[in-house]
Every structure is written in structure tokens, then in C-alpha cells.
Amino acid sequence: MKKLSIVLLAFVALVGFNACSSDDDVVFIAQPDPEGISFVNTFSPEYVLTSSTAENTVERFVWNEINLDVPTNINYDVLASASEEMSDPALLGSTAGTNLAVKVKQFMTFATNELGLDKDPTTEAPNSGTMYVQVVATAGTAGEMIHASEVHSINIVIPEDTGDEEVELPKIYMVGNFQAAGGYGKDWTPQDGVPLAASGEGKTDFEGFVYINAESPEFKFLPTNTVWDGDYGDAGTEAGGFTGSLVQEGEVNAGTPDGTGGYYLVKVNTDALTYSLTKVDFGVIGNATPTAWDSDTDMQYNPETKLWTVTMDLTQQEAPDNGLKFRANDAWDIEFGDNDADGTLDLKGANIGVPESGNFTITMDLSNPRNYTYSLNKN
CATH class of the missing domain: 2.60.40 (Immunoglobulin-like)
Structure with missing residues (x-):
């Protein structure tokens, strides 16, 4: 796992700290708590990691936006360490936003490499341990100023490998004009597609909850989140319409039943070539x-x-x-x-x-x- 060495600057008079950026040639001053960075998560008491759920999100780290006295580029790194002092931390991910989804496989890699956890019951290695996480902000294009959140401990468990773990559920991906406004990424981008999962291996009954934040929603369904090959659209003739039927050739962009946005339970069956959306609160x-x-x-x-x-x-x-x-x-x-x-x-x-x-x-x-x-x- 990629290592990241960081130097934390000292707090000044309990008000924050400042540094001069060679890029912007201005002084940035971090504001005091509670305006500093802080996790807002309700963390689980224990995270159980299995290889069958490796691609699932194990935690979405969420923090408040740091308040600086001048506009500048802010980047946030989510770090993990085997020590509460955050020595020799590993990088779980970086973002310019205020939340980061981390997958099970990233926790498992850290648990194995850094904590020495093992799911083999025949070894003497432990199968549970504590990892420590922290979010760190850098300001300016050179990232010269660093502001760190509190350190949070996470208890993780890798259960014994009994050989009967379930396989990862099959998925398809929903892409459309709602992705950016819904918080999923760029519109019409397969890599930012919203996953829908089937009930089991070999099944085609995909479902998921999707925030379709668009006034006139239009979308399609993709077999993968890498390319457009094999995309499914509505069987009708008007883009953004809803017939409940899917086709892969001569299709148009699908839409919601009433043509409006909202939070929806989306169901797709790629065998029956049907889809449905139920708006929910x-x-x-x-x-x-x-x-x-x-x-x-x-x-x-x-x-x-x-x-x-x-x-x-x-x-x-x-x-x-x-x-x-x-x-x-x-x-x-x-x-x-x-x-x-x-x-x-x-x-x-x-x-x-x-x-x-x-x-x-x-x-x-x-x-x-x-x-x-x-x-x-x-x-």
C-alpha cells in the first residue's frame, strides 16, 4: 500500500497555524475548532471484513470543510496507521470533497500488511486489531500547509476462512444526467456509474437505491462501469420517456415514471428486459x-x-x-x-x-x- 510521510505543523495559541505558500504568495490561517477538520461519521463498533465483499464500501469517511481565511485549493487525504501517533501512515485515498468511500479490500490490505491479521485459523496470527485513521488537509497547489483532524480508532476483524463465503454479487451500473447533482461524479460517465446488485450469482434481478437529482431525468444501464458496450435503454421513441421495457439496440435514454427526480428504488431485470422505479422517502x-x-x-x-x-x-x-x-x-x-x-x-x-x-x-x-x-x- 502506498506510504505517505507527513509533517504536522504546530498549533499557534490554540487558534490554528499558518504557513506561507510559494504558489499563492499569501498566508493561510486555519480557524480554531469547531471550524477545524473533524469526522462527522457514526462509526460502527466493529468492521468485519470478508473477501466476498471486497468490492463493497466498508466506510464512507465524512468530515466538515476546513475554514481558511482566503480562497484556495484544498485537498484532503484519509490516512491509516497501526499506531495512535499516526506513524508511517498509509494513504486510503484523496479527494477535494468532504467525503471518501473506502472499500473492504483496502481495509483488508491494511489489516494484513500493517496489522498482521490473518483469517487462517491454523496460524498463530491474530484475526482482529485496531487501525487508526485521520483526515489531513493541504492548502495551495503545492500542498505546503497541513491541518489534521483528530485520530479515530477502528476495530477490524477478519473472520476465519471457512471456505463457504459467498461470491460477490453481480452488478450493473446506472449512468445519466443526474450523476453530478446526485453526488456520484460526472454525468454520463461509466466510471462513476451507480451500482445495482443482483440477488446472487447468475441472477439478473438487479436493484439499488439511487438519488436521481435532475428535473428531467435521463439515464441508461451498463453491464460494466468501464465502457458503453452493451448499454440498455428504454424501448420507447422519446428520450427520457418511461415504458418499463429495455432494449440494447435502437434504444433511447430511459426516464422516471412521472418524469421528475427524487430518491428511487431502481429495479432492473436484464433477462426479462424490464425496469421499474419507485420514488421513496x-x-x-x-x-x-x-x-x-x-x-x-x-x-x-x-x-x-x-x-x-x-x-x-x-x-x-x-x-x-x-x-x-x-x-x-x-x-x-x-x-x-x-x-x-x-x-x-x-x-x-x-x-x-x-x-x-x-x-x-x-x-x-x-x-x-x-x-x-x-x-x-x-x-
Whole structure:
């Protein structure tokens, strides 16, 4: 894994620090906390890594934007280290934005190379350990000034390899005029396509949740996220129309059923050559919530983090008879629970228990198709 050596500049009078950039020939002054960089994630207590989910996003690191006294280019590096002092850190990724998705395979590489973790039960190597992460900002084109966030510890586990791990789910990719505004990348770019996953190996029933943030949506579906070969479009004659039928020859750009944008559950079957879109808004319901089972408490979607969140008071409830669930559109057609109490959402699953009463920030992540997760974080 690529190594990155960094030098952290000293804070001055608890207000920040400054340095002179040879590129811009101005002095940049970092503002004091809470305007400095800070993670806003609700991290999981434990990250279980398996080779079958290597291409899945294990965590989307999210932080606030650093506040400088003059406009300049800002770049953020997400670093990982085996020590809390962040010695000899590895680079997980860089971005000019304020969030970065990291895949399971990146955590696994770090865990194996830097922590010495092993999933072979016949060895004496441990299969669990702690990695430390930090986000560092550099200002100016030369990146001469560095501002660092707090160091956060992450507990990771590589389970024993029993030989019966599931294979990675097949995927197709949705591209269109919504990608940039939806927070996915560049419009009509296969490499930034939004993945939809099938239910198993050899299956063609792809699904995923997509934020189609466009007034007049148009899109297509691709077998890969590298090229346009074999793209699927609508079988109609008008671009942006919706017939629910797909073709690969003579197709037009597909659209939503009512021609408007929103957050959608997208389903595609490349064998039956059909597709559907259901516009959804999510809420939390249950006798752990103030309105019990009578009505939902609405959640809000953040396109930057790809998360649905709500902060609310909850009462202690024991699953599976009591607790809470997530559901769409104030109805029970699309609703999620948790059958194994493992933080993974199951369609029509069991109630989710609340361990103690208090004020909680509830988060739901539907960005990984068919690998939907949630967290309850007491404030």
C-alpha cells in the first residue's frame, strides 16, 4: 500500500497555524475548532471484513470543510496507521470533497500488511486489531500547509476462512444526467456509474437505491462501469420517456415514471428486459419512537454522505417483539428491520431493539446495493 510521510505543523495559541505558500504568495490561517477538520461519521463498533465483499464500501469517511481565511485549493487525504501517533501512515485515498468511500479490500490490505491479521485459523496470527485513521488537509497547489483532524480508532476483524463465503454479487451500473447533482461524479460517465446488485450469482434481478437529482431525468444501464458496450435503454421513441421495457439496440435514454427526480428504488431485470422505479422517502416507526406504531418520524437524505438520518428521543425496547423499523412512504410496502441484530438491514426484517432510553442519531445507509446498514448512536 502506498506510504505517505507527513509533517504536522504546530498549533499557534490554540487558534490554528499558518504557513506561507510559494504558489499563492499569501498566508493561510486555519480557524480554531469547531471550524477545524473533524469526522462527522457514526462509526460502527466493529468492521468485519470478508473477501466476498471486497468490492463493497466498508466506510464512507465524512468530515466538515476546513475554514481558511482566503480562497484556495484544498485537498484532503484519509490516512491509516497501526499506531495512535499516526506513524508511517498509509494513504486510503484523496479527494477535494468532504467525503471518501473506502472499500473492504483496502481495509483488508491494511489489516494484513500493517496489522498482521490473518483469517487462517491454523496460524498463530491474530484475526482482529485496531487501525487508526485521520483526515489531513493541504492548502495551495503545492500542498505546503497541513491541518489534521483528530485520530479515530477502528476495530477490524477478519473472520476465519471457512471456505463457504459467498461470491460477490453481480452488478450493473446506472449512468445519466443526474450523476453530478446526485453526488456520484460526472454525468454520463461509466466510471462513476451507480451500482445495482443482483440477488446472487447468475441472477439478473438487479436493484439499488439511487438519488436521481435532475428535473428531467435521463439515464441508461451498463453491464460494466468501464465502457458503453452493451448499454440498455428504454424501448420507447422519446428520450427520457418511461415504458418499463429495455432494449440494447435502437434504444433511447430511459426516464422516471412521472418524469421528475427524487430518491428511487431502481429495479432492473436484464433477462426479462424490464425496469421499474419507485420514488421513496424514509421514516422511522415503532414503539421505541415518540409516535409509536401510529406514524413515522421523517428522515432526511444527505447527498454528500449518501445517508438518511434523524435525531430523536427513543425509549428502551427489546426486539423482536418491540423496537423500531425503517419504512418508505408511510406504508409497509418497503420496510426494513434487522433479523440478526448485526447492523444489517433486512427487507421485512425483525424489529430493531433499543438498548436504553435517550436521544439518538439514527443513520441508514442504502448506498451499497443489497448490503444496507444502519446505526443507532446515543448523543
